[in-house]
Amino acid sequence: MQQTPSSVLENLLEETVIAPHKELSERSLTQEQQTCLFAEANQSLKQGAAHQRQGNTMAALADFQKALRAFRTLKQSRSEAQTVLVVAHLCYSLADYLWAVDYARQGLEIAHRLTDKSLLHQALSCLGNSYRHLGDLDKAKICMAQSLGLAKETMDADAEMRSSSNLALIYRVQGDNEKAVALYERSLSLAETQNNKTTLEQILRNLGNTYHALGHSRKTIEHYDRLLRLCRNRMELRVVNKILRNLHNACYSLGDYSRAIVYLQERLQVVRRLQDLHGETQTLESLAINYEILGETTKALQAREERLKAAMMLQDSHLQRQAISSLRTACLTDSDLDRVKRYLNYLTESM
Numbered sequence: 001m002q003q004t005p006s007s008v009l010e011n012l013l014e015e016t017v018i019a020p021h022k023e024l025s026e027r028s029l030t031q032e033q034q035t036c037l038f039a040e041a042n043q044s045l046k047q048g049a050a051h052q053r054q055g056n057t058m059a060a061l062a063d064f065q066k067a068l069r070a071f072r073t074l075k076q077s078r079s080e081a082q083t084v085l086v087v088a089h090l091c092y093s094l095a096d097y098l099w100a101v102d103y104a105r106q107g108l109e110i111a112h113r114l115t116d117k118s119l120l121h122q123a124l125s126c127l128g129n130s131y132r133h134l135g136d137l138d139k140a141k142i143c144m145a146q147s148l149g150l151a152k153e154t155m156d157a158d159a160e161m162r163s164s165s166n167l168a169l170i171y172r173v174q175g176d177n178e179k180a181v182a183l184y185e186r187s188l189s190l191a192e193t194q195n196n197k198t199t200l201e202q203i204l205r206n207l208g209n210t211y212h213a214l215g216h217s218r219k220t221i222e223h224y225d226r227l228l229r230l231c232r233n234r235m236e237l238r239v240v241n242k243i244l245r246n247l248h249n250a251c252y253s254l255g256d257y258s259r260a261i262v263y264l265q266e267r268l269q270v271v272r273r274l275q276d277l278h279g280e281t282q283t284l285e286s287l288a289i290n291y292e293i294l295g296e297t298t299k300a301l302q303a304r305e306e307r308l309k310a311a312m313m314l315q316d317s318h319l320q321r322q323a324i325s326s327l328r329t330a331c332l333t334d335s336d337l338d339r340v341k342r343y344l345n346y347l348t349e350s351m
Contacts, residue, residue, distance in 0.1 A: 034074060041070035045083070052090075061090045081110035081119050088126045100130040121150040121159055125166065132170055141170050161190035165203055172210060181210045201231045208243065217250035224250075241270045241279065248286060257290045264290065280310045281319060288330070301330050 029037065048063030064087050071080040088103035104126040111119035128144030131137070144167040151159035168183035184207045191200045208224040224243050232240060244267035251260035264287045271279035284307035291300035308323040 029073075037070050037074060041067045041074070041079070044070070048086075057090055057094055061087065061094070064090065077110055077114060078116070081107050081114065081116070084110070085119065085122050085126065088123070088130075092126060092130055095133070097130040097133045100126060101134070104130065117150050117154050118156075121147050121154070121156070121163075124150065125159075125163060128170070129166060132166075132173065137170055137174055141167070141174075144170060157190050158194065161187050161194070161196075161199065164190070165199075165206070168206070168210075172206075172213075177210050177214050181207065181214065184210060197230070201227060204230065205239075205243075208246070212246050212250065215253075217253045220250040221247060221254075237270055237274050241267060241274065241276070244270060252286075252290070257293050261287065261290050261294075277310050277314045281307050281314070281323070284310065285326070288326070292330070297330070301327070304330055 044063045044067035048060045048067065051057075051060035051063060064083055068080065068083045068087060071083055084103050085107040088100050088107060091097075091100040091103060104123050107119065108123035108127065111123055124143045124147035128140045128142075128147055131140035131143060144163060148160065148163035148167055151163050164183045164187040168180040168187065171177070171180040171183065184203055188200070188203045188207060191203055204223050204227040208220055208227060211219040211223060224247050228235075228240070228243060235243075244263050247263040248260045248267065251257070251263060264283055268280065268283045268287070271283055284303045288300045288303040288307065291297070291303060304323065304327040308320070308327055311319040311323040
């Protein structure tokens with residue numbers, strides 16, 4: 001959960017609109033040269049912000065780098081630190097993590113000189129996220145833990161929420177789901193107080209995934225179900241499909257077969273919209289199993305029939321044999337011999 005360059009930029013523009021006359025007059029450049037260079041730097045910032053809003057990240061990066069060079073020439077440390085961190089965040093957004101690390105380190109060094117905890121937090125957060133992407137999890141954890149500590153120290157709830165979530169992600173990658181879930185829960189409570197829906201959705205999804213990995217079925221259902229109620233219409237169908245599959249598994253493990261069927265019926269609609277025939281056959285088989293457990297044999301037979309039809313559309317002979325075998329067993333159990341003969345004949349003719 002990276003702080004966006006635009007949010008960093010807002011602070012930067014606020015800090016650098018007016019140049020302190022005393023600081024400029026101490027430089028080797030003439031007053032006129034300093035004023036012109038400072039104006040150019042601020043113009044580059046504005047152009048960079050405009051390019052960023054338009055989604056033209058490369059052009060924005062060039063503008064901010066130009067501003068950075070100007071602030072370094074003017075020896076304006078705070079503006080330099082803020083700009084270099086914007087550049088670091090832009091490199092991160094471009095997945096250029098080595099450059100993101102390089103610029104974030106520069107920002108960290110200046111922030112230490114300035115003893116600015118807000119800038120330190122931003123630099124450490126960018127470093128932690130970049131190191132994680134580079135696979136250096138030990139450095140990532142150290143940086144993100146320090147970032148979290150600074151957020152708590154400055155009582156910045158938004159920063160603490162991001163750092164908690166990002167640190168949790170590092171623990172998840174390392175397989176330490178217990179520590180991850182505690183951090184995600186803290187991040188969730190902070191997101192709820194801020195009514196940040198986008199972040200709330202992301203954390204709920206991460207919590208659902210983590211509880212599912214831990215095998216905590218009730219917590220998995222609680223967070224996934226809340227996530228779907230909150231933003232199902234805005235989520236990608238493939239993500240909804242995965243969540244519904246995990247919800248079914250959690251309900252099945254708890255023996256809540258009626259609720260498992262509800263999620264499976266929803267998933268069936270999703271996989272059909274995705275035209276995912278493999279997903280459809282899997283979902284229909286799971287539906288049949290749950291119906292049989294509840295003694296609803298007619299619905300179980302119907303699900304197995306639909307599974308066979310999907311298998312035939314896939315033209316997968318192995319899957320077709322599996323489907324016809326389970327259908328035959330179900331028909332024999334239900335003493336419906338005519339139905340199984342009909343599908344056996346159809347299968348023989350089609351092959």
